Amino acid sequence: MATLAKATDETLPVTIDDVRAAHARIADAIVRTPTFISRTLSNLTGATVYLKFENLQFTAAYKERGALNTLLQLDAEARAKGVIAASAGNHAQGLSYHATRLGIASTIVMPTTTPTVKITQTEGHGANVVLFGQTFDAAYEHARELEGERGLTFVHPFDDPRVIAGQGTVAIEMLADVPAIDTLVVPIGGGGLSSGMATVARAISVERGGTPIEVIGVQAELFPSMYNRINGTDMPCAGDTLAEGIAVKEPGRVTSNMVRALLDDIVLVSERSLEEAVSLLLQIEKTVVEGAGAAGLAALLQHPERFRGKTVGIILCGGNIDTRLLANVLLRDLARSGRLARLRIVLRDQPGALFHVARIFDAERVNILELAHQRIFTNLPAKGLSLDVECETRDRAHLERLIAALHAEGYEVSPVELG
Incomplete structure (x- = not known):
């Protein structure tokens, strides 16, 4: 640091x-x-x-704070012409909301990759949304072009003393x-x-x-x-x-x-x-x-x-x-804390195999959420199968007790870890 x-x-x-x-x-x-x-x-x-x-x-x-402080310092001519910004996030919504509230037209340029929900929210605040380019940089450049062509006031999301x-x-x-x-x-x-x-x-x-x-x-x-x-x-x-x-x-x-x-x-x-x-x-x-x-x-x-x-x-x-x-x-976060886990267990492909494993989960009071068998795409012998069990435990210690109980019954088991 x-x-x-x-x-x-x-x-x-x-x-x-x-x-x-x-x-x-x-x-x-x-x-x-x-x-x-x-x-x-x-x-x-x-x-x-x-x-x-x-x-x-x-x-x-x-973001409303800086946007509003800027809008309130515009002269009558600038207010009449309107404001423009490039943003796909909170600046767009803060500027468009307060501009509409003050009777100032707002145009927001967003990349074409912007999620629909953000476009809808910004339009809902009264802005005219223009979609342009694949990146923010492209949207920004287009906004500066429209600023000059239409005589709009560009409101920067951060690099402006009024916003700061x-x-x-x-x-x-x-x-x-x-x-x-x-x-x-x-x-x-x-x-x-x-x-x-x-x-x-x-x-x-x-x-x-x-x-x-x-x-x-x-x-x-x-x-x-x-x-x-x-x-x-x-x-x-x-x-x-x-x-x-x-x-x-x-x-x-x-x-x-x-x-x-x-x-x-x-x-x-x-x-x-x-x-x-x-x-x-x-x-x-x-x-x-x-x-x-x-x-x-x-x-x-x-x-x-x-x-x-x-x-x-x-x-x-x-x-x-x-x-x-x-x-x-x-x-x-639940998975990292041990309260949600996926265990990979090796079983023999024979009747009752799943029942015997489930008995251990029941004895340890662990809730099974989802099961997935894998017989084909595995390097196990033909008579073996891989069982993934998604389960819910109280905490990391509870999960470790379950794994120990499975090992004690002779099962090969390994957690499927998050990155």
């Missing part, structure tokens, strides 16, 4: 006054989401953990609600949220005359774009990450300068940590978050020594996750 150099340059494009003005400007039209302590997550991680529930915004993400100031209002609320927070853990995609929140943290630290409030950025290991930019590394940015909301290949120019000046550190988190964090937040806090929204907790799970003993503020920055993907994440 690299520690960023603290800059003393006061010429950054966003100040605490900008963020406070943004908060006053947008306060009546966004949800002042709560910040609650999580005693269970605190016990689990060794830190005192506070959660800011930005997934409770109307469009289920903090709007996102920083998250920290204004968190630190007002819980002044004891000494560490903010912030997901980084393009860098708008981290830049805005770090602006607030640094200024409030000075105003209080106390210990500085640390700001730690979090990126997915598959998309370490800001980490690369700040640290001069060249790790690849590609892959199918659960944290698609922060899967940005090129961070902003403005935000990169601000992150370099204001953040204390950037940590990377694995897909496994992201999955565990999404699952824990649903099970413990009964709240649904997307992968990017769980990145802060994932950092505490993967790097506990970095945060132990600190009072940490985590932003649940979004809750827009596909329900089938969420189901897969939860089931994978």
Whole structure:
């Protein structure tokens, strides 16, 4: 983990006054989401953990803040012509929702590969959706072309001081609600949220005359774009990450300068940590978050020594996750914890073989969910067969007792492990 150099340059494009003005400007039209302590997550991680529930915004993400702050500063001519953005995610919904509410026409350019549900949701907020290109970069370039052709105002998802100031209002609320927070853990995609929140943290630290409030950025290991930019590394940015909301290949120019000046550190988190964090937040806090929204907790799970003993503020920055993907994440977590398992058992292909195995499952009080025989595509002898049993146990220890009981009866058994 690299520690960023603290800059003393006061010429950054966003100040605490900008963020406070943004908060006053947008306060009546966004949800002042709560910040609650999580005693269970605190016990689990060794830190005192506070959660800011930005997934409770109307469009289920903090992105509304920066979009609205920008819209409210447009002059009459710009409002009359309308706004445009390139986005397949939360920025599209936040911008289109507030633009429609304010009577401003919005156009959102999305890649042709965008899931239908996201297109429908954005159109439902009143936007004119234009599908163009196979990638975000192609959609972005087309949006900039339409901006010039139609005289629209382009609203960048992160690299705009007005957007950054709007996102920083998250920290204004968190630190007002819980002044004891000494560490903010912030997901980084393009860098708008981290830049805005770090602006607030640094200024409030000075105003209080106390210990500085640390700001730690979090990126997915598959998309370490800001980490690369700040640290001069060249790790690849590609892959199918659960944290698609922060899967940005090129961070902003403005935000990169601000992150370099204001953040204390950037940590990377694995897909496994992201999955565990999404699952824990649903099970413990009964709240649904997307992968990017769980990145802060994932950092505490993967790097506990970095945060132990600190009072940490985590932003649940979004809750827009596909329900089938969420189901897969939860089931994978059950499998990793031993509560759901698939065992491969070698049997002799003869009457009663399955009955005798089932008796062991019954004796150990293990629920059988699904069975699958394999007689043909196997390297076993012709009189043998492979039986896959999907089963439900109480915990890892219960599963190990079942496997031991099967071994004791002479069965060859092996778990089918997740990657």
